Amino acid sequence: MKAKKLIWQLYPSYLLVIFIALILLVIYSSSAFKTFYLAQTSNDLRARTLLMETQVTPYFKSREFLKLRALISEQGQKTSTRFTMVDLKGEVLVDSDERPEKMDNHAQRPEIVQALSGNWGMATRYSRTLRTRMLYVAKAIQLDNQIVGVMRSSIPINDLDETLNGLMKKTILWGVLISIFSAMVGFFVSRKISQPIQEFAMGADEISTGNFEFQLPVPNTQEFKQLADAFNNMSFQIKDRIQTVLDHVSEKETILSTMIEGVITVDVDGAITTMNQSAKTYFCIESDDVKGRSVGEVVRNTAIQTMIHQALASNELVQEDIALLHPQKLILHGHGMALKNAKQECVGALIVLHDITRIKRLEKMRQNFVANVSHELKTPITLIKGFLETLFRSDFEDKNETEEFLTIIQDHTIRLESIIDDLLSLSKIEQEQENKWIETERDCMNEVIERAIVLCQKKAHQKALNIKFESESGKKVMAKMNVSLMEQAVINLLDNAIKYSSDNAQIDVLLAQSSGENIVSVRDQGCGISQEHIPHLFERFYRVDAARSRELGGTGLGLAIVKHIAESHSGRVSVTSEENKGSQFSIYIPMTHHKEEKNV
Structure with a gap:
């Protein structure tokens, strides 16, 4: 059901009240006027009746009805009043307008009955004799304190009806005019009442759409003024609270997203x-x-x-x-x-x-690392302990055997020392990498590589290996680096290439630059590495062939050290290999400064 506007709920009610009030006013005024008119007329008739009573009593007492009739006829014409005299039986004795013998018995007429009871009698009714509505007033006539008859006065009240009708028409006309004027005033008042409410509704719509800057105009009416002030204050509070909620939501979303x-x-x-x-x-x-x-x-x-x-x-x-x-x-x-x-x-x-994937992986790596370290340390220690126990039990008579045992103990001691040194180096590099601080200086990478080659030449000569170094640009390359760590990384790659290269082979060392990186590559012609092992080559203690690695004196930490040295320089490592053809290990170091080149 469609809702009605407030003005069309107030205004018809206002008109209905005016209409009902007008009808009641007309009914009351006509009734009051009629009652007043009848009262005034009846009082006038009583006065006339009293005057006539004094005049007709002597004639009534002497029973001179002809003179009596002449008197009341004369007075009736003068006062426009009809006079009638009735005896105790209700028979009409004299009437100013009609012959008595033509008139009915009046014993049952209300005003006659009231008069015979000793009171003033009054009644209004239609007179069949005169064929008009009449107002009757009757009074008993007494002789010697005894009622002997009734004196009745009456006048037509058709004029009263005509007067009341005229008054009714005028009242209705003025009522219509007053109603029209009241309707106009009521419409204006209703509009004045409903207009602020419509503005409040518009304000509520504005706020519902998010326009919290909207302010209601403040009317002059005190009640509406208070309501408008409260509404405007409410809009400010809603704006502040919604902004607070939005801030909290934004803060929550930011926290969750980060x-x-x-x-x-x-x-x-x-x-x-x-x-x-x-x-x-x-x-x-x-x-x-x-x-x-x-x-x-x-x-x-x-x-x-x-x-x-x-x-x-x-x-x-x-x-x-x-x-x-x-x-x-x-x-x-x-x-x-x-x-x-x-x-x-x-x-x-x-x-x-x-x-916790990384934590689980690190935990597994830690467990593997502890197991590997324990195994790598336990093997030489067990051998050293075994040969020492053998020497303690022997008489040291066989000098060659004793020297052989001591040599084995010395080799495993050196291997143990190498493992510990590599662990310490790896730990130091990781610590510096974790603290994001490593001591660097600008130096020539060509010279770093050449020094590493010199340090590895002795091992290379033992297998008749040729180490060839080439700079792709043919110029010296300057880079910011930790010289000792970079030299150790190149040595570890060369040492690894020497171990797994065949005799009389060649190891190539290449220094190149590409995509903002200095690249040091070491390529051998060894047995190569299966693809399944390549992702794990830079893990600690990982060996493709553990027995051969130990035989060659490897600790399983060399490539892991190379990886961490590269990462400590914000770099990376890579490896490419093909079985039975050889492998190439590369270190990529970003150019943090513009390179300085000199002719070789």
Whole structure:
């Protein structure tokens, strides 16, 4: 049903009140005027009756009805009044307008009955004799304190009806005029009342659309003025509170979007209410329209769904590790707890997911590292201990055997020392890398490589290997670096190439520049490496052939040291290899400064 405007609810009511008041006024005024007119006329008739009573009593007493009739006829004409005399039986004795013998018995007429009872009698009715409405007033005639008859006076009241009708018409006319004027005033008043309310409605619409700067005009009416002031004040408060809410929402969204932890909130039905970007990244969700959708529809992981159901059903913290295998391999540690309102009723659940993949990987690496270090240290220590026990039990008579044992002990001691030195070097490099501080200076990379080659020449000559160094630009390349660490990295690559190269082979060392990087490459012609081992070559203690590596004196840490030295210079390492053809290891160091070149 269509709602009506306030003015069309107020205005018809106002008109109805005026109409009812006018009708009541007309009815009351006509009734009051009629009553007043009858009262005045009846009083006048009483006075006339009293005057006539004094005149007709002598004639009535002497029974001179002819003279009596002549008297009342004469007085009736003079006063325009009809006089009638009736005896105790109701018979008409004399009438000023009609012959008595033609008139009915008046014993039952109301005014006659009242007069015979000793009171003034009055009545209004239609006279069949005169064929008009009459007002009658009657009074008893007494002789010697005894009622002997009734003197009745009457006048036509048709004039009264005509007067009342004229008055009614004038009253209605003035009532219509007053109603029209009142309607106009009422419409104006209704508009004045409804106009501020319409403005309030417009103001409410403006606020509902977000226009909190809108201000209602303040009317002159005190009540509306108070309402307008309260409305304007309310709009300011709503603006401040909404701004506060928006700030809180923006702050919440910023916090959630910048958190590395994944955050998911759901309602009691399991529909998502919040999911930050980290959570979407974990589950590879590209759609932004996840709010209101069920967790099972968005996240295809039964462990998450089970955790949410446990959180909704429990009042305690729920913790669980969740392994994701597709589309990416991740290990997440989840915390879940029910969300409650002020009445401590469960309204949803909060799930916080921590990516512990790296922690788990580091933990596994630590375990492997400890196991590898223990194994690598235990092997030489066990050998040293065994040969020492053998020497202690011998008589030292066989000098050659004793020297052989001591040589073995010395070799394993040197190997043990090498492992410890490499561990210390690796630890130092990692510490400097973690602190993001490493002492660097500008130096010539050509010279660093040449010094490393010189230090490795002795081992190379033992296998008749030729180490060839070439600078792609044919010029000296200056770079900002830690000279000792860079030299150690090149030595480790050369040492690795020497170990796995065949006799009389060649090792190529190339210094090049490309895409803002200085590249040092060491290429050998050895046995090469299977592709399955390449991703793990730079891990600590990783060996393609562990037995051969130990036989050649390797510690399993050389390439790991090379990788960390490159990373400490904000660089990287790479390897390409082909079985039975050789391998190439490269170090990429960014050019942090413009290179300085000199002719070789």
